[in-house]
Amino acid sequence: MDSVAAEKPMCSAKGCRADAEWVLAWNNPKVHTPERRKTWLACEEHREHLSKFLGVRGFLKDVVPLAEWHSDSPA
Ligand SMILES: [Zn+2]
Numbered sequence: 001m002d003s004v005a006a007e008k009p010m011c012s013a014k015g016c017r018a019d020a021e022w023v024l025a026w027n028n029p030k031v032h033t034p035e036r037r038k039t040w041l042a043c044e045e046h047r048e049h050l051s052k053f054l055g056v057r058g059f060l061k062d063v064v065p066l067a068e069w070h071s072d073s074p075a
Helices: 047-056 066-071
Strands: 022-026 038-042 060-065
């Protein structure tokens, strides 16, 4: 998933169809330029799981509540 602009944001966790509550911004330095941000969406339940998945790889940059992500234009 590349965008959080979907009409009804849904959790990115496999098999989960819950409404997203969080935006996880990440970057894989091997394939992305440093300023590039990929985003995953997470429900409350999967926020920690997905954060850890990205965190252990050193990819995770930011975890932002979905509401704030929308009001805040990403740099
Ligand atoms: Zn979920």
